[in-house]
Amino acid sequence: MPEGQNRPAGDTPRVALFVTCLVNVMRPAIAECTIDLLEAAGARVEVPLAQTCCGQPAFNSGDEAGGARMAKHQIPLLEDYDYVVVPSGSCGATMKHEWPKALAGEPQWAARAEALAGRTYEVLTFLSDVMHFVPKAPPLATSATYHDTCSGLRELGIHDQPRRLLAAVEGLEMRPLPGADVCCGFGGTFCVKYPAISNAIVGEKADAIEGTGAAMLLGGDLGCLMNMAGKLQRRGSSVRVFHTVEVLAGAAGGPAIGEKGDGR
Numbered sequence: 092m093p094e095g096q097n098r099p100a101g102d103t104p105r106v107a108l109f110v111t112c113l114v115n116v117m118r119p120a121i122a123e124c125t126i127d128l129l130e131a132a133g134a135r136v137e138v139p140l141a142q143t144c145c146g147q148p149a150f151n152s153g154d155e156a157g158g159a160r161m162a163k164h165q166i167p168l169l170e171d172y173d174y175v176v177v178p179s180g181s182c183g184a185t186m187k188h189e190w191p192k193a194l195a196g197e198p199q200w201a202a203r204a205e206a207l208a209g210r211t212y213e214v215l216t217f218l219s220d221v222m223h224f225v226p227k228a229p230p231l232a233t234s235a236t237y238h239d240t241c242s243g244l245r246e247l248g249i250h251d252q253p254r255r256l257l258a259a260v261e262g263l264e265m266r267p268l269p270g271a272d273v274c275c276g277f278g279g280t281f282c283v284k285y286p287a288i289s290n291a292i293v294g295e296k297a298d299a300i301e302g303t304g305a306a307m308l309l310g311g312d313l314g315c316l317m318n319m320a321g322k323l324q325r326r327g328s329s330v331r332v333f334h335t336v337e338v339l340a341g342a343a344g345g346p347a348i349g350e351k352g353d354g355r
Contacts, residue, residue: 124340180243
């Protein structure tokens with residue numbers, strides 16, 4: 092089904108949730124909230140248990156062969172579903188763009204990767220553009236600002252979708268974040284290779300976040316959110332950080348990312 096097209100009336104799509112490594116290890120509540128939202132939107136959700144890493148760290152480090160091996164492991168697990176949904180713009184971009192490129196020299200695998208890429212969506216895009224979902228989250232009387240992660244914005248075109256979904260949360264005041272489209276400094280392996288530069292970038296991002304006066308920071312990629320949450324907490328900020336699906340699923344009353352009891 093082309094992106095943004097209405098699904099057939101009465102259709103119940105069978106969706107595979109690709110959990111992602113960071114969500115699985117660091118914040119499984121994001122996966123739980125994603126399932127809740129997908130089911131509320133009318134999907135039948137399954138979690139293929141043999142899934143592993145999408146290969147993003149390998150591709151980021153120039154290990155195309157290693158990334159291709161991971162893609163070949165995942166494709167047979169996922170290709171029989173109507174859709175694959177990912178709570179991460181960076182992992183989603185890897186699956187949609189890096190897998191077909193890495194397998195381009197192997198025609199049979201390339202065709203399978205391309206077909207799967209056409210049915211793979213980041214969760215907020217899927218809820219908004221495919222399912223046309225209007226969340227029924229409980230009222231949340233607070234203020235928040237939103238950071239657009241690099242892969243989601245530039246590779247998948249995620250911008251209006253989260254804001255459209257969050258507009259349905261009664262009482263939530265969204266405040267614009269200056270430089271919302273500027274990198275937070277995480278960049279996957281970038282923060283490991285260039286820690287001083289990464290720290291300077293996230294310091295500027297933290298200044299911008301606090302400058303909004305918002306009580307919460309939201310976004311769609313756990314790696315970026317952990318990076319910003321860590322910087323904010325180390326400087327004693329009161330800003331609480333959540334993945335957008337947690338707010339939409341009514342789970343923002345629990346521990347924020349990096350707070351005690353956050354699921355790690």
